[in-house]
Amino acid sequence: MACDESCFDAELHLQGRAAPEFHPVSSCRPGQAEAAWRLVRPRGAGDFTAGRLQAMCQGLPAPLAAFEPREPLQPPQLRVQWMGATGWGAVAAEALLPGGFVCFYAGELLADAEAEARCTAPGRDAYLFNLTTAKQCRKLGAEVVSTGDEDNPVYVIDAYVKGNVGRFLNHACGPSFEANVSPIYLFGPEDVVDARLPRVAFFANRSIAPGEELRYDYGMPPEAVLSPSGGVRHQSCLCESRACRGRIY
Numbered sequence: 687m688a689c690d691e692s693c694f695d696a697e698l699h700l701q702g703r704a705a706p707e708f709h710p711v712s713s714c715r716p717g718q719a720e721a722a723w724r725l726v727r728p729r730g731a732g733d734f735t736a737g738r739l740q741a742m743c744q745g746l747p748a749p750l751a752a753f754e755p756r757e758p759l760q761p762p763q764l765r766v767q768w769m770g771a772t773g774w775g776a777v778a779a780e781a782l783l784p785g786g787f788v789c790f791y792a793g794e795l796l797a798d799a800e801a802e803a804r805c806t807a808p809g810r811d812a813y814l815f816n817l818t819t820a821k822q823c824r825k826l827g828a829e830v831v832s833t834g835d836e837d838n839p840v841y842v843i844d845a846y847v848k849g850n851v852g853r854f855l856n857h858a859c860g861p862s863f864e865a866n867v868s869p870i871y872l873f874g875p876e877d878v879v880d881a882r883l884p885r886v887a888f889f890a891n892r893s894i895a896p897g898e899e900l901r902y903d904y905g906m907p908p909e910a911v912l913s914p915s916g917g918v919r920h921q922s923c924l925c926e927s928r929a930c931r932g933r934i935y
């Protein structure tokens with residue numbers, strides 16, 4: 687679902703630099719997700735309410751702390767800015783309070799295998815956001831048919847070509863002062879709740895001043911990314927945090 691700039695929830699300042707092949711889409715739904723959304727709607731959806739999910743998630747660590755917000759999420763003003771060595775980044779254009787909503791992560795919704803198949807170039811994986819694994823879905827009380835590794839996501843959001851401001855958030859190793867936002871799986875009341883298809887929303891870990899870059903820990907294990915030939919790929923980290931692990935993956 688490509689759409690015009692009115693869909694974009696951030697003030698975009700691309701400063702004359704093109705973000706190659708990138709098309710902004712609404713942050714309300716992952717791009718192209720409508721068909722997939724219908725496709726995966728569970729037969730027993732009526733049994734599986736957001737309220738029940740919320741109850742079952744108490745005490746689970748983020749990002750599995752799925753919840754239903756009490757009030758509509760109000761997106762703050764963000765802007766996209768050239769950060770130098772780490773490319774484009776997202777910056778707060780207004781002060782954010784701890785726990786405040788930052789933005790969604792939108793993109794194309796893909797089955798995990800299709801997302802992996804797209805990752806032929808180095809760095810490409812960093813635009814994927816894994817949704818819940820079969821194991822996590824079970825923790826959330828859902829019955830899912832496993833199609834492979836229990837720790838692999840069932841679905842993935844790919845924001846490389848289509849996405850919103852969420853795809854511009856860079857990585858900072860955490861926990862640290864620099865990793866100032868966290869992603870949370872969110873099951874909104876207006877959706878047909880499917881444990882495999884949470885939305886991904888970012889929230890502030892602390893007070894954030896206007897002009898601060900927004901970064902989160904991508905949390906990618908060191909051997910998570912393989913090249914098409916099966917070798918392990920690494921990407922150096924430039925987060926400059928005291929907690930820096932030296933590599934994004």
Ligand SMILES: C[S@@+](CC[C@H](N)C(=O)[O-])C[C@H]1O[C@@H](n2cnc3c(N)ncnc32)[C@H](O)[C@@H]1O
Pocket residue numbers: 771772773774775809810812813853854855856857858922923924925934
């Ligand atoms: C999801 S994108 C973030 C937006 C990206 N900077 C851009 O210009 O489109 C992830 C990519 O940003 C860069 N990046 C993000 N965080 C970084 C970090 N801490 N150190 C080095 N590169 C980083 C890497 O190229 C990575 O593949």
